[in-house]
Amino acid sequence: MQAKLVLISRSPIPPRATWPQWLAENDSDNPTSQKIREVQQLEDLGAEVLICCADVTDYQGMERAIAQAHTQFGGIHGVIHGAGVAGGGLIQLKTRAIATEHMACKLQGTLILDALLQDCELDFVVLFSTLNTVQPAVGQVDYCAANAFLDAFAWAQTAKRNSLTISINWDGWQKVGLAAAAARDPRLANNYRNFDDFLSPAEGVEAFARILHQPFPQVLVSTTDLQVKLQETRSEFDNHPPDHTPTPTKASLTTAASTPTTTIHSRPNLSIPYIAPRNHDEQTVVEIWQNILGIEPIGINDSFLELGGDSLIATQIVTRLREVMASHLSVASLFETPTIAMLVASVKESRQPKSPTPDSQSNEREEIEL
Ligand SMILES: NC(=O)c1ccc[n+]([C@@H]2O[C@H](COP(=O)([O-])OP(=O)(O)OC[C@H]3O[C@@H](n4cnc5c(N)ncnc54)[C@H](OP(=O)(O)O)[C@@H]3O)[C@@H](O)[C@H]2O)c1
Numbered sequence: 001m002q003a004k005l006v007l008i009s010r011s012p013i014p015p016r017a018t019w020p021q022w023l024a025e026n027d028s029d030n031p032t033s034q035k036i037r038e039v040q041q042l043e044d045l046g047a048e049v050l051i052c053c054a055d056v057t058d059y060q061g062m063e064r065a066i067a068q069a070h071t072q073f074g075g076i077h078g079v080i081h082g083a084g085v086a087g088g089g090l091i092q093l094k095t096r097a098i099a100t101e102h103m104a105c106k107l108q109g110t111l112i113l114d115a116l117l118q119d120c121e122l123d124f125v126v127l128f129s130t131l132n133t134v135q136p137a138v139g140q141v142d143y144c145a146a147n148a149f150l151d152a153f154a155w156a157q158t159a160k161r162n163s164l165t166i167s168i169n170w171d172g173w174q175k176v177g178l179a180a181a182a183a184r185d186p187r188l189a190n191n192y193r194n195f196d197d198f199l200s201p202a203e204g205v206e207a208f209a210r211i212l213h214q215p216f217p218q219v220l221v222s223t224t225d226l227q228v229k230l231q232e233t234r235s236e237f238d239n240h241p242p243d244h245t246p247t248p249t250k251a252s253l254t255t256a257a258s259t260p261t262t263t264i265h266s267r268p269n270l271s272i273p274y275i276a277p278r279n280h281d282e283q284t285v286v287e288i289w290q291n292i293l294g295i296e297p298i299g300i301n302d303s304f305l306e307l308g309g310d311s312l313i314a315t316q317i318v319t320r321l322r323e324v325m326a327s328h329l330s331v332a333s334l335f336e337t338p339t340i341a342m343l344v345a346s347v348k349e350s351r352q353p354k355s356p357t358p359d360s361q362s363n364e365r366e367e368i369e370l
Pocket residue numbers: 008009010011012054055056057081082083084085105109128129130131169170171172173174176177178179180
């Protein structure tokens with residue numbers, strides 16, 4: 001392999017002259033030691049490697065790195081944009097700042113690379129996206145959005161420049177990278193039950209080589225039948241509450257919803273005045289909300305979101321409503337009809353018998369707010 005490679009990341013790596021000493025003094029699983037050994041392996045195979053420390057969202061830093069690459073190698077002929085950070089967290093709890101930070105290296109980073117390399121005659125630009133843009137994952141709204149940007153960018157570039165820009169929607173990888181690290185985390189292991197189906201590094205390398213020889217701007221890489229996978233994901237969302245913690249069982253949810261919250265807070269200052277329940281149904285729902293949200297009193301026009309409700313709390317409330325009021329409400333209904341008065345009206349409506357039609361049966365899937 002005679003490749004000339006420029007490897008850019010934010011983490012600094014010690015100067016080459018100190019590598020033997022570093023490797024001798026640090027464990028073999030030290031991340032920096034691993035990077036050094038991987039670079040050495042590439043060089044043993046005949047590659048020339050330039051290591052640069054830069055943040056892809058920092059225009060000046062990237063400008064310096066690219067200038068260094070030009071000086072050392074004379075030109076740049078291809079780009080693999082693999083910078084990414086794991087997002088994570090329910091959308092209701094995510095602030096704009098958190099989402100922006102998670103998305104920056106794919107959004108800003110791609111635009112900065114595009115701006116800095118526009119005068120280079122590139123043979124290829126490869127953007128590392130994820131299968132999650134078509135196979136949604138709970139709590140990954142910013143990660144999915146950032147990768148969806150890569151997909152759209154590849155299509156737009158192909159249309160605009162007729163150059164080879166490819167977004168690869170990778171399935172999860174075994175052994176290396178973000179997913180492998182997350183799967184080792186016991187708190188996240190529940191999201192990686194299909195880890196054995198992930199791509200082996202050898203499969204990933206083979207897929208990459210094949211993708212470079214095809215003309216499409218977007219390629220989805222799935223280790224198993226994608227249609228089956230999408231159907232499985234849909235039924236997973238139908239049957240399980242959206243949370244990053246291990247999925248609670250029905251029994252644990254019931255217990256959580258039935259057990260009074262020990263700390264009760266007084267009603268916060270809300271945008272609308274307090275209105276007491278007017279009938280038995282409203283009183284029942286008020287008690288369920290107070291119990292689960294730990295706030296008292298709650299008025300019938302108080303907004304679920306203003307009271308701090310999120311998807312997990314909504315799941316508990318809906319589970320309890322199903323038990324106590326035999327309702328068929330979805331988790332989404334807490335967000336669509338976010339007050340007790342509206343919810344009771346929905347419960348009454350949901351109790352009305354409906355004549356089953358083929359269409360209504362096929363629409364029975366519950367929507368879960370992410
Ligand atoms: N692993 C998977 O299963 C999988 C699946 C689908 C898609 N992908 C995508 O594939 C790409 C590579 O993922 P990976 O799993 O190999 O992750 P990884 O091992 O964490 O590699 C990501 C690299 O991006 C660098 N980076 C992050 N933010 C950066 C920034 N602002 N500027 C410059 N470098 C930055 C990181 O280094 P520093 O932190 O030192 O900057 C790291 O070297 C990601 O875009 C990911 O979304 C991965």
